[in-house]
Structure formats: C-alpha cells, structure tokens
Amino acid sequence: MLLAIIVWFWQANLRYREYAVRQCKKICHEMNLQLLDQTVALTSLKFRKDQNRKIKTLRRYSFEISMDGANRCRGYIILLGLNIIHTEFDLPDGPVILQKKDLITYH
Numbered sequence: 001m002l003l004a005i006i007v008w009f010w011q012a013n014l015r016y017r018e019y020a021v022r023q024c025k026k027i028c029h030e031m032n033l034q035l036l037d038q039t040v041a042l043t044s045l046k047f048r049k050d051q052n053r054k055i056k057t058l059r060r061y062s063f064e065i066s067m068d069g070a071n072r073c074r075g076y077i078i079l080l081g082l083n084i085i086h087t088e089f090d091l092p093d094g095p096v097i098l099q100k101k102d103l104i105t106y107h
Contacts, residue, residue: 020061024077028065039064056081
C-alpha cells in the first residue's frame with residue numbers, strides 16, 4: 001500500500017511539472033523570453049486552502065530564461081493546484097512580477 005502511494009505521488013509530481021513547463025513556455029512566449037526547458041525544477045511543496053477552503057498543493061518551481069540567448073535569468077512560478085497565482089522573472093532591468101489577476105489562466 002505504501003509503495004502504491006509513493007508511485008502515485010511521484011507520477012502526480014511529474015504531471016504537475018509538465019503542466020508548469022507548458023505554462024512557463026506560454027508566459028515566456030507572450031513576454032518574448034526564451035524558456036530554458038531543462039531548468040524547470042520543483043523548489044517548494046506545501047499544502048494550502050484555496051478560496052473555496054479546499055486543501056490543494058502549493059508548488060513553487062524555479063526556471064531559467066534568456067532574453068537574447070546569451071544571458072540567463074531566474075524565474076519562478078507558483079501553482080495552487082492547477083492555478084497560477086504568481087510568476088516572477090528576475091531580469092537585468094529589475095524583477096517583473098505577475099500576480100494572479102495579471103495572468104491568463106491556461107488549462
């Protein structure tokens with residue numbers, strides 16, 4: 001039973017990472033940034049209640065982007081379940097932060 005739970009959790013995390021990669025690609029495309037695909041990594045996993053008071057996973061992924069193919073900058077995306085609630089890019093001219101209200105939700 002424990003092994004089945006571990007396998008399920010591992011597979012669920014892979015699906016969430018794939019979802020995070022797709023969302024990062026779309027947002028980066030809209031902002032004319034290049035997502036460096038293999039850099040998306042889970043950095044935090046917590047449990048939080050959503051606005052309907054349901055417990056969901058809060059995942060924070062970090063990734064790297066490039067503005068011109070030569071430089072590398074760090075970015076972050078935070079998902080509550082499948083909802084993007086925060087995206088941040090640490091660009092050379094200063095950070096760009098997109099909160100939930102600024103983002104288009106892709107499903």
